Amino acid sequence: MTRLISFLRTNVGSKVVLAATGAVLFLFLVGHMLGNLQIFEGPERLNVYAAFLKSTGELLWGARAMLLVAVTLHIATAVKVTLANWRARPVGYAYRKDIETDYAARTMIVTGPLVFLYVAYHLMMFTWLTTGPGYSETDVYTNVVSAFQVPVISIVYIVAMLILGTHLYHGIWSMLQTVGISNPRYRWLRRTVAPVVAIVIAAGYIAIPVAVLVGIVK
Amino acid sequence: MKLMLKIWRQEGPGKKGALVAYPMDDVSPDMSFLELLDTLNEQLIGKGEVPVAFDHDCREGICGSCGFMISGEAHGPAKLTTTCQLFMRHFKDGDTIIAEPFRSRAFPIIKDLVVDRSSLDKIVQAGGFISARTGSSPDANAMLIPKNKADRAMDAAACIGCGACVAACPNGSAMLFTAAKISHLGLLPQGQPERHQRALRMVNKMDELGFGACSNHGECEAVCPKGITIDFIARMNRDYMRASTTETMEPVKRV
Ligand code: FES
Numbered sequence: 258m259t260r261l262i263s264f265l266r267t268n269v270g271s272k273v274v275l276a277a278t279g280a281v282l283f284l285f286l287v288g289h290m291l292g293n294l295q296i297f298e299g300p301e302r303l304n305v306y307a308a309f310l311k312s313t314g315e316l317l318w319g320a321r322a323m324l325l326v327a328v329t330l331h332i333a334t335a336v337k338v339t340l341a342n343w344r345a346r347p348v349g350y351a352y353r354k355d356i357e358t359d360y361a362a363r364t365m366i367v368t369g370p371l372v373f374l375y376v377a378y379h380l381m382m383f384t385w386l387t388t389g390p391g392y393s394e395t396d397v398y399t400n401v402v403s404a405f406q407v408p409v410i411s412i413v414y415i416v417a418m419l420i421l422g423t424h425l426y427h428g429i430w431s432m433l434q435t436v437g438i439s440n441p442r443y444r445w446l447r448r449t450v451a452p453v454v455a456i457v458i459a460a461g462y463i464a465i466p467v468a469v470l471v472g473i474v475k
Numbered sequence: 476m477k478l479m480l481k482i483w484r485q486e487g488p489g490k491k492g493a494l495v496a497y498p499m500d501d502v503s504p505d506m507s508f509l510e511l512l513d514t515l516n517e518q519l520i521g522k523g524e525v526p527v528a529f530d531h532d533c534r535e536g537i538c539g540s541c542g543f544m545i546s547g548e549a550h551g552p553a554k555l556t557t558t559c560q561l562f563m564r565h566f567k568d569g570d571t572i573i574a575e576p577f578r579s580r581a582f583p584i585i586k587d588l589v590v591d592r593s594s595l596d597k598i599v600q601a602g603g604f605i606s607a608r609t610g611s612s613p614d615a616n617a618m619l620i621p622k623n624k625a626d627r628a629m630d631a632a633a634c635i636g637c638g639a640c641v642a643a644c645p646n647g648s649a650m651l652f653t654a655a656k657i658s659h660l661g662l663l664p665q666g667q668p669e670r671h672q673r674a675l676r677m678v679n680k681m682d683e684l685g686f687g688a689c690s691n692h693g694e695c696e697a698v699c700p701k702g703i704t705i706d707f708i709a710r711m712n713r714d715y716m717r718a719s720t721t722e723t724m725e726p727v728k729r730v
Contacts, residue, residue: 436716
Protein backbone atom coordinates (compact mmCIF):
# COMPACT_ATOMS: atom_id res chain seq x y z
CA MET A 258 0.00 0.00 0.00
CA THR A 259 2.77 2.44 0.85
CA ARG A 260 4.37 1.45 -2.44
CA LEU A 261 1.18 2.30 -4.29
CA ILE A 262 0.97 5.64 -2.55
CA SER A 263 4.58 6.53 -3.27
CA PHE A 264 4.05 5.42 -6.86
CA LEU A 265 1.08 7.75 -7.24
CA ARG A 266 2.94 10.59 -5.61
CA THR A 267 5.74 10.73 -8.14
CA ASN A 268 5.38 12.59 -11.39
CA VAL A 269 5.85 9.41 -13.39
CA GLY A 270 3.14 7.69 -11.36
CA SER A 271 0.80 10.65 -11.80
CA LYS A 272 1.35 10.60 -15.52
CA VAL A 273 0.52 6.90 -15.58
CA VAL A 274 -2.74 7.67 -13.77
CA LEU A 275 -3.50 10.39 -16.33
CA ALA A 276 -2.80 7.96 -19.15
CA ALA A 277 -4.85 5.11 -17.66
CA THR A 278 -7.87 7.27 -16.85
CA GLY A 279 -7.47 8.94 -20.23
CA ALA A 280 -7.62 5.52 -21.86
CA VAL A 281 -10.89 4.73 -20.05
CA LEU A 282 -12.41 8.02 -21.19
CA PHE A 283 -11.10 7.45 -24.70
CA LEU A 284 -12.80 4.05 -24.88
CA PHE A 285 -16.01 5.67 -23.69
CA LEU A 286 -15.73 8.27 -26.43
CA VAL A 287 -15.37 5.59 -29.08
CA GLY A 288 -18.31 3.58 -27.73
CA HIS A 289 -20.51 6.63 -27.28
CA MET A 290 -19.74 7.81 -30.80
CA LEU A 291 -20.59 4.44 -32.33
CA GLY A 292 -23.81 4.36 -30.33
CA ASN A 293 -24.79 7.85 -31.41
CA LEU A 294 -24.07 7.23 -35.05
CA GLN A 295 -27.04 4.83 -35.08
CA ILE A 296 -29.09 7.97 -35.49
CA PHE A 297 -28.39 7.61 -39.20
CA GLU A 298 -30.35 4.35 -39.18
CA GLY A 299 -33.53 6.04 -38.10
CA PRO A 300 -35.53 6.77 -34.94
CA GLU A 301 -36.43 3.16 -34.27
CA ARG A 302 -32.83 1.97 -34.07
CA LEU A 303 -31.57 4.76 -31.81
CA ASN A 304 -34.51 4.55 -29.41
CA VAL A 305 -34.21 0.80 -29.11
CA TYR A 306 -30.51 1.20 -28.38
CA ALA A 307 -31.24 3.82 -25.72
CA ALA A 308 -33.87 1.62 -24.12
CA PHE A 309 -31.43 -1.28 -24.16
CA LEU A 310 -28.80 0.79 -22.32
CA LYS A 311 -31.34 1.77 -19.69
CA SER A 312 -32.47 -1.83 -19.29
CA THR A 313 -28.98 -2.98 -18.27
CA GLY A 314 -29.58 -1.46 -14.84
CA GLU A 315 -26.62 -2.19 -12.55
CA LEU A 316 -24.30 -2.60 -15.50
CA LEU A 317 -25.09 0.91 -16.68
CA TRP A 318 -24.53 2.29 -13.20
CA GLY A 319 -21.29 0.35 -12.94
CA ALA A 320 -20.07 1.91 -16.17
CA ARG A 321 -21.18 5.35 -15.02
CA ALA A 322 -19.39 4.92 -11.71
CA MET A 323 -16.23 3.90 -13.51
CA LEU A 324 -16.40 6.94 -15.76
CA LEU A 325 -16.99 9.19 -12.78
CA VAL A 326 -13.95 7.78 -11.00
CA ALA A 327 -11.88 8.13 -14.17
CA VAL A 328 -12.94 11.74 -14.70
CA THR A 329 -12.27 12.67 -11.08
CA LEU A 330 -8.83 11.07 -11.04
CA HIS A 331 -7.98 12.51 -14.45
CA ILE A 332 -8.79 16.05 -13.35
CA ALA A 333 -7.25 15.83 -9.89
CA THR A 334 -4.01 14.38 -11.27
CA ALA A 335 -3.86 16.89 -14.10
CA VAL A 336 -4.14 19.73 -11.60
CA LYS A 337 -1.45 18.23 -9.38
CA VAL A 338 0.97 17.66 -12.26
CA THR A 339 0.34 21.09 -13.79
CA LEU A 340 1.01 22.83 -10.49
CA ALA A 341 4.24 20.85 -10.08
CA ASN A 342 5.24 21.84 -13.60
CA TRP A 343 4.61 25.53 -12.95
CA ARG A 344 6.60 25.33 -9.74
CA ALA A 345 9.51 23.73 -11.60
CA ARG A 346 10.25 26.99 -13.43
CA PRO A 347 9.57 29.91 -11.10
CA VAL A 348 11.40 32.42 -13.33
CA GLY A 349 10.41 32.22 -16.98
CA TYR A 350 12.49 32.98 -20.04
CA ALA A 351 12.59 36.43 -21.60
CA TYR A 352 12.40 34.63 -24.90
CA ARG A 353 11.77 30.96 -25.61
CA LYS A 354 11.05 29.16 -28.85
CA ASP A 355 8.88 26.06 -29.27
CA ILE A 356 10.64 23.60 -31.53
CA GLU A 357 8.91 20.26 -31.39
CA THR A 358 5.78 20.75 -29.32
CA ASP A 359 2.48 21.80 -30.83
CA TYR A 360 -0.56 23.84 -29.98
CA ALA A 361 -2.54 20.82 -28.83
CA ALA A 362 0.18 19.75 -26.39
CA ARG A 363 0.63 23.22 -24.94
CA THR A 364 -3.10 23.70 -24.32
CA MET A 365 -4.02 20.39 -22.66
CA ILE A 366 -4.73 22.17 -19.39
CA VAL A 367 -7.11 24.56 -21.20
CA THR A 368 -8.87 22.14 -23.55
CA GLY A 369 -9.41 19.67 -20.69
CA PRO A 370 -11.53 21.99 -18.50
CA LEU A 371 -13.41 23.26 -21.56
CA VAL A 372 -14.40 19.71 -22.48
CA PHE A 373 -15.43 19.10 -18.87
CA LEU A 374 -17.68 22.18 -18.88
CA TYR A 375 -19.24 21.07 -22.11
CA VAL A 376 -19.85 17.55 -20.79
CA ALA A 377 -21.73 19.02 -17.82
CA TYR A 378 -23.93 21.04 -20.17
CA HIS A 379 -24.35 18.01 -22.43
CA LEU A 380 -25.53 15.85 -19.52
CA MET A 381 -28.03 18.53 -18.49
CA MET A 382 -29.41 18.54 -22.00
CA PHE A 383 -29.55 14.87 -22.94
CA THR A 384 -29.34 12.86 -19.72
CA TRP A 385 -30.98 14.93 -17.01
CA LEU A 386 -33.22 16.70 -19.54
CA THR A 387 -33.10 19.93 -17.56
CA THR A 388 -32.36 22.24 -20.46
CA GLY A 389 -33.17 22.51 -24.16
CA PRO A 390 -36.33 22.34 -26.26
CA GLY A 391 -39.16 19.84 -25.55
CA TYR A 392 -37.97 16.53 -24.18
CA SER A 393 -39.29 13.06 -23.73
CA GLU A 394 -37.76 10.32 -21.58
CA THR A 395 -38.17 7.62 -24.19
CA ASP A 396 -37.81 9.36 -27.55
CA VAL A 397 -34.08 10.02 -27.65
CA TYR A 398 -34.15 10.49 -31.39
CA THR A 399 -36.56 13.42 -31.26
CA ASN A 400 -34.65 14.93 -28.34
CA VAL A 401 -31.44 14.95 -30.38
CA VAL A 402 -33.01 16.22 -33.57
CA SER A 403 -35.03 18.98 -31.94
CA ALA A 404 -31.99 20.13 -29.98
CA PHE A 405 -29.67 20.21 -32.97
CA GLN A 406 -32.24 22.02 -35.06
CA VAL A 407 -31.44 25.01 -32.84
CA PRO A 408 -28.34 26.38 -34.60
CA VAL A 409 -26.73 27.71 -31.41
CA ILE A 410 -26.89 24.30 -29.74
CA SER A 411 -25.35 22.69 -32.80
CA ILE A 412 -22.58 25.26 -33.09
CA VAL A 413 -21.65 24.97 -29.40
CA TYR A 414 -21.58 21.20 -29.84
CA ILE A 415 -19.37 21.37 -32.92
CA VAL A 416 -16.93 23.77 -31.26
CA ALA A 417 -16.80 21.54 -28.16
CA MET A 418 -16.03 18.50 -30.32
CA LEU A 419 -13.22 20.39 -32.07
CA ILE A 420 -11.75 21.22 -28.68
CA LEU A 421 -12.13 17.59 -27.67
CA GLY A 422 -10.36 16.58 -30.88
CA THR A 423 -7.48 18.90 -30.03
CA HIS A 424 -7.20 17.33 -26.57
CA LEU A 425 -7.15 13.86 -28.13
CA TYR A 426 -4.67 14.90 -30.80
CA HIS A 427 -2.01 15.13 -28.12
CA GLY A 428 -3.62 12.79 -25.60
CA ILE A 429 -3.83 9.61 -27.65
CA TRP A 430 -0.15 9.40 -28.48
CA SER A 431 0.79 10.84 -25.13
CA MET A 432 -0.91 8.11 -23.13
CA LEU A 433 0.89 5.41 -25.08
CA GLN A 434 4.25 7.09 -24.57
CA THR A 435 3.62 7.59 -20.86
CA VAL A 436 2.84 3.97 -20.12
CA GLY A 437 5.90 3.00 -22.08
CA ILE A 438 4.28 1.69 -25.23
CA SER A 439 6.89 3.23 -27.43
CA ASN A 440 9.49 1.80 -29.69
CA PRO A 441 11.74 3.71 -32.07
CA ARG A 442 10.30 1.57 -34.81
CA TYR A 443 6.78 2.84 -34.22
CA ARG A 444 7.61 6.49 -33.69
CA TRP A 445 5.89 7.49 -36.90
CA LEU A 446 2.58 6.43 -35.35
CA ARG A 447 2.75 9.54 -33.21
CA ARG A 448 2.30 11.84 -36.16
CA THR A 449 -0.03 9.67 -38.21
CA VAL A 450 -2.32 7.20 -36.46
CA ALA A 451 -2.90 9.22 -33.28
CA PRO A 452 -4.02 12.40 -35.10
CA VAL A 453 -6.14 10.40 -37.53
CA VAL A 454 -7.96 8.68 -34.65
CA ALA A 455 -8.53 12.09 -33.02
CA ILE A 456 -9.93 13.48 -36.26
CA VAL A 457 -12.17 10.45 -36.84
CA ILE A 458 -13.66 10.75 -33.35
CA ALA A 459 -14.29 14.48 -33.63
CA ALA A 460 -15.71 14.05 -37.13
CA GLY A 461 -17.96 11.18 -36.02
CA TYR A 462 -19.56 13.34 -33.36
CA ILE A 463 -19.76 16.45 -35.53
CA ALA A 464 -21.49 14.52 -38.30
CA ILE A 465 -24.69 14.35 -36.22
CA PRO A 466 -25.48 18.06 -35.73
CA VAL A 467 -24.36 18.76 -39.30
CA ALA A 468 -26.71 16.10 -40.60
CA VAL A 469 -29.57 17.59 -38.57
CA LEU A 470 -28.79 21.14 -39.71
CA VAL A 471 -28.70 20.26 -43.38
CA GLY A 472 -31.79 18.11 -42.99
CA ILE A 473 -30.41 14.64 -43.69
CA VAL A 474 -31.64 13.57 -40.26
CA LYS A 475 -35.03 14.99 -39.29
CA MET B 476 29.64 40.50 -39.39
CA LYS B 477 27.84 42.74 -36.94
CA LEU B 478 25.66 41.33 -34.20
CA MET B 479 23.65 42.63 -31.29
CA LEU B 480 24.14 40.48 -28.21
CA LYS B 481 21.66 40.67 -25.36
CA ILE B 482 23.04 38.82 -22.38
CA TRP B 483 21.48 38.07 -19.02
CA ARG B 484 23.65 39.75 -16.39
CA GLN B 485 23.13 38.79 -12.78
CA GLU B 486 25.66 39.53 -10.07
CA GLY B 487 24.98 36.48 -7.97
CA PRO B 488 22.42 34.02 -6.59
CA GLY B 489 19.17 35.66 -5.64
CA LYS B 490 20.21 39.03 -7.09
CA LYS B 491 18.08 40.85 -9.62
CA GLY B 492 19.25 40.30 -13.18
CA ALA B 493 18.51 41.90 -16.53
CA LEU B 494 19.30 41.56 -20.22
CA VAL B 495 22.14 43.90 -21.20
CA ALA B 496 22.82 44.78 -24.84
CA TYR B 497 26.34 44.52 -26.27
CA PRO B 498 26.82 45.49 -29.91
CA MET B 499 29.56 43.38 -31.51
CA ASP B 500 31.36 44.48 -34.65
CA ASP B 501 33.80 42.38 -36.60
CA VAL B 502 32.43 38.98 -35.66
CA SER B 503 34.09 36.21 -37.66
CA PRO B 504 31.68 33.52 -38.92
CA ASP B 505 34.30 30.94 -37.92
CA MET B 506 34.20 31.91 -34.25
CA SER B 507 32.39 29.62 -31.86
CA PHE B 508 29.78 31.20 -29.64
CA LEU B 509 32.09 30.90 -26.66
CA GLU B 510 34.89 32.60 -28.59
CA LEU B 511 32.49 35.43 -29.27
CA LEU B 512 31.93 35.70 -25.51
CA ASP B 513 35.71 35.56 -24.96
CA THR B 514 36.10 38.49 -27.36
CA LEU B 515 33.37 40.40 -25.60
CA ASN B 516 34.94 39.69 -22.22
CA GLU B 517 38.33 41.02 -23.38
CA GLN B 518 36.62 44.22 -24.44
CA LEU B 519 34.78 44.43 -21.12
CA ILE B 520 37.96 43.85 -19.12
CA GLY B 521 39.70 46.53 -21.23
CA LYS B 522 36.97 48.96 -20.22
CA GLY B 523 37.27 47.93 -16.58
CA GLU B 524 33.87 46.21 -16.56
CA VAL B 525 33.02 42.80 -15.13
CA PRO B 526 33.27 40.03 -17.76
CA VAL B 527 30.33 37.75 -18.52
CA ALA B 528 30.48 34.52 -16.53
CA PHE B 529 29.73 31.33 -18.47
CA ASP B 530 30.52 27.63 -18.00
CA HIS B 531 32.85 25.77 -20.34
CA ASP B 532 35.57 23.17 -20.24
CA CYS B 533 36.41 20.91 -23.18
CA ARG B 534 35.07 23.20 -25.90
CA GLU B 535 34.74 20.21 -28.15
CA GLY B 536 31.22 19.14 -27.34
CA ILE B 537 31.96 16.20 -25.06
CA CYS B 538 32.02 17.37 -21.46
CA GLY B 539 28.61 18.98 -21.01
CA SER B 540 29.89 22.01 -19.13
CA CYS B 541 28.76 24.68 -21.53
CA GLY B 542 25.22 25.62 -22.29
CA PHE B 543 22.69 28.40 -22.07
CA MET B 544 19.66 29.54 -24.01
CA ILE B 545 20.55 31.21 -27.29
CA SER B 546 17.66 33.08 -28.84
CA GLY B 547 15.12 30.88 -27.12
CA GLU B 548 16.74 27.50 -27.83
CA ALA B 549 19.01 25.53 -25.51
CA HIS B 550 22.47 25.46 -27.13
CA GLY B 551 21.19 27.65 -29.96
CA PRO B 552 19.67 26.99 -33.37
CA ALA B 553 21.98 24.22 -34.66
CA LYS B 554 20.78 20.63 -34.18
CA LEU B 555 22.88 18.11 -32.21
CA THR B 556 25.28 20.83 -31.14
CA THR B 557 26.58 22.11 -27.83
CA THR B 558 27.07 25.82 -27.27
CA CYS B 559 30.84 25.47 -27.59
CA GLN B 560 30.44 23.83 -31.00
CA LEU B 561 27.97 26.41 -32.26
CA PHE B 562 29.66 28.62 -34.82
CA MET B 563 28.71 32.14 -35.74
CA ARG B 564 28.06 31.14 -39.35
CA HIS B 565 24.68 29.92 -38.10
CA PHE B 566 23.71 33.56 -37.66
CA LYS B 567 23.17 36.37 -40.12
CA ASP B 568 24.80 39.77 -40.20
CA GLY B 569 22.68 42.16 -38.15
CA ASP B 570 21.03 39.44 -36.01
CA THR B 571 20.05 40.13 -32.43
CA ILE B 572 20.95 37.19 -30.20
CA ILE B 573 19.55 36.71 -26.71
CA ALA B 574 21.66 34.67 -24.28
CA GLU B 575 19.91 33.57 -21.10
CA PRO B 576 20.81 31.02 -18.45
CA PHE B 577 19.02 27.65 -18.27
CA ARG B 578 16.03 28.27 -16.04
CA SER B 579 14.68 25.74 -13.59
CA ARG B 580 13.92 25.67 -9.91
CA ALA B 581 16.49 22.90 -9.60
CA PHE B 582 19.14 24.98 -11.45
CA PRO B 583 19.69 28.09 -9.30
CA ILE B 584 21.64 30.83 -11.04
CA ILE B 585 25.16 31.33 -9.73
CA LYS B 586 26.17 34.25 -11.91
CA ASP B 587 25.21 35.59 -15.36
CA LEU B 588 24.91 32.50 -17.57
CA VAL B 589 26.24 30.05 -14.99
CA VAL B 590 23.72 27.82 -13.20
CA ASP B 591 24.22 25.19 -10.55
CA ARG B 592 23.39 21.85 -12.17
CA SER B 593 24.50 19.68 -9.27
CA SER B 594 20.92 18.45 -8.91
CA LEU B 595 21.66 16.28 -11.97
CA ASP B 596 24.57 14.76 -10.06
CA LYS B 597 22.25 14.07 -7.15
CA ILE B 598 19.94 12.09 -9.43
CA VAL B 599 22.91 9.99 -10.56
CA GLN B 600 24.08 9.54 -6.97
CA ALA B 601 20.64 8.23 -6.06
CA GLY B 602 21.00 5.18 -8.29
CA GLY B 603 23.13 5.69 -11.37
CA PHE B 604 25.72 3.10 -10.50
CA ILE B 605 26.38 -0.62 -10.63
CA SER B 606 28.06 -2.94 -8.16
CA ALA B 607 31.20 -4.47 -9.62
CA ARG B 608 33.56 -6.97 -8.14
CA THR B 609 37.08 -5.82 -7.45
CA GLY B 610 40.20 -7.76 -8.30
CA SER B 611 41.73 -8.60 -11.63
CA SER B 612 39.93 -7.43 -14.74
CA PRO B 613 37.36 -9.88 -16.10
CA ASP B 614 37.95 -11.78 -19.34
CA ALA B 615 37.01 -9.83 -22.40
CA ASN B 616 33.70 -11.05 -23.83
CA ALA B 617 33.06 -13.26 -20.81
CA MET B 618 29.70 -11.55 -20.59
CA LEU B 619 27.68 -11.83 -23.77
CA ILE B 620 25.95 -8.64 -24.83
CA PRO B 621 23.86 -8.59 -28.00
CA LYS B 622 25.06 -5.95 -30.43
CA ASN B 623 21.72 -4.17 -30.61
CA LYS B 624 21.59 -3.90 -26.80
CA ALA B 625 25.13 -2.58 -26.70
CA ASP B 626 24.31 0.01 -29.36
CA ARG B 627 21.15 1.09 -27.60
CA ALA B 628 23.02 1.41 -24.31
CA MET B 629 25.60 3.55 -26.08
CA ASP B 630 22.86 5.78 -27.49
CA ALA B 631 21.72 6.46 -23.93
CA ALA B 632 25.24 6.73 -22.56
CA ALA B 633 25.96 9.53 -25.03
CA CYS B 634 24.24 11.91 -22.58
CA ILE B 635 26.77 14.48 -21.38
CA GLY B 636 24.52 15.84 -18.64
CA CYS B 637 24.48 19.42 -19.93
CA GLY B 638 20.92 20.06 -18.71
CA ALA B 639 19.58 21.38 -22.02
CA CYS B 640 16.63 18.97 -21.75
CA VAL B 641 15.56 20.53 -18.47
CA ALA B 642 16.05 24.03 -19.86
CA ALA B 643 14.02 23.38 -23.00
CA CYS B 644 11.18 21.47 -21.32
CA PRO B 645 8.13 23.70 -20.83
CA ASN B 646 7.71 21.85 -17.51
CA GLY B 647 11.34 21.99 -16.39
CA SER B 648 11.40 18.20 -16.31
CA ALA B 649 14.60 16.18 -16.05
CA MET B 650 13.07 13.01 -17.44
CA LEU B 651 15.22 12.80 -20.57
CA PHE B 652 18.39 13.04 -18.52
CA THR B 653 17.21 10.55 -15.91
CA ALA B 654 15.85 8.20 -18.56
CA ALA B 655 19.21 8.21 -20.36
CA LYS B 656 21.07 7.45 -17.15
CA ILE B 657 18.66 4.70 -16.10
CA SER B 658 18.69 3.16 -19.57
CA HIS B 659 22.37 3.02 -20.32
CA LEU B 660 22.88 0.86 -17.24
CA GLY B 661 19.57 -0.98 -17.41
CA LEU B 662 20.15 -2.17 -20.96
CA LEU B 663 23.34 -4.02 -20.04
CA PRO B 664 23.76 -7.22 -18.00
CA GLN B 665 25.99 -5.40 -15.52
CA GLY B 666 23.11 -3.07 -14.69
CA GLN B 667 20.54 -5.76 -13.94
CA PRO B 668 21.08 -6.39 -10.19
CA GLU B 669 20.16 -2.82 -9.25
CA ARG B 670 17.82 -2.16 -12.14
CA HIS B 671 14.61 -1.81 -10.16
CA GLN B 672 16.06 0.04 -7.21
CA ARG B 673 17.76 2.36 -9.64
CA ALA B 674 14.49 3.26 -11.32
CA LEU B 675 12.71 3.80 -8.02
CA ARG B 676 15.46 5.87 -6.44
CA MET B 677 16.27 8.05 -9.43
CA VAL B 678 12.65 8.82 -10.26
CA ASN B 679 11.91 9.71 -6.65
CA LYS B 680 15.01 11.89 -6.47
CA MET B 681 13.97 13.79 -9.57
CA ASP B 682 10.70 14.84 -7.94
CA GLU B 683 12.35 15.61 -4.64
CA LEU B 684 14.68 18.07 -6.37
CA GLY B 685 11.76 19.99 -7.83
CA PHE B 686 11.85 18.98 -11.49
CA GLY B 687 8.54 18.97 -13.37
CA ALA B 688 6.70 16.13 -15.09
CA CYS B 689 6.95 15.07 -18.70
CA SER B 690 4.01 16.13 -20.90
CA ASN B 691 5.49 14.50 -23.99
CA HIS B 692 6.19 17.79 -25.75
CA GLY B 693 9.43 16.45 -27.22
CA GLU B 694 11.30 19.75 -26.74
CA CYS B 695 14.10 17.97 -24.84
CA GLU B 696 14.81 15.61 -27.69
CA ALA B 697 14.85 18.52 -30.13
CA VAL B 698 17.61 20.38 -28.27
CA CYS B 699 19.66 17.43 -27.01
CA PRO B 700 23.19 17.83 -28.40
CA LYS B 701 23.63 14.07 -28.24
CA GLY B 702 20.38 13.05 -29.89
CA ILE B 703 18.91 11.19 -26.91
CA THR B 704 15.33 10.30 -27.85
CA ILE B 705 12.20 10.31 -25.71
CA ASP B 706 11.85 6.58 -26.31
CA PHE B 707 14.15 6.34 -23.32
CA ILE B 708 11.54 8.17 -21.24
CA ALA B 709 8.98 5.54 -22.22
CA ARG B 710 11.53 2.92 -21.24
CA MET B 711 12.17 4.58 -17.90
CA ASN B 712 8.43 4.66 -17.22
CA ARG B 713 8.22 0.95 -17.98
CA ASP B 714 11.09 0.25 -15.61
CA TYR B 715 9.55 2.41 -12.95
CA MET B 716 6.14 0.78 -13.23
CA ARG B 717 7.65 -2.68 -13.11
CA ALA B 718 9.84 -1.76 -10.15
CA SER B 719 6.88 -0.24 -8.30
CA THR B 720 4.85 -3.39 -8.63
CA THR B 721 7.53 -6.00 -8.07
CA GLU B 722 10.41 -4.61 -6.08
CA THR B 723 10.65 -4.66 -2.31
CA MET B 724 13.26 -2.17 -1.23
CA GLU B 725 13.21 -3.21 2.40
CA PRO B 726 13.79 -6.78 3.58
CA VAL B 727 10.50 -8.59 4.06
CA LYS B 728 9.58 -8.70 7.77
CA ARG B 729 8.82 -12.16 9.11
CA VAL B 730 6.79 -12.58 12.24
S1 FES C 1 32.56 22.96 -23.20
FE1 FES C 1 32.53 20.80 -23.09
S2 FES C 1 30.70 20.39 -24.13
FE2 FES C 1 30.87 22.49 -24.45
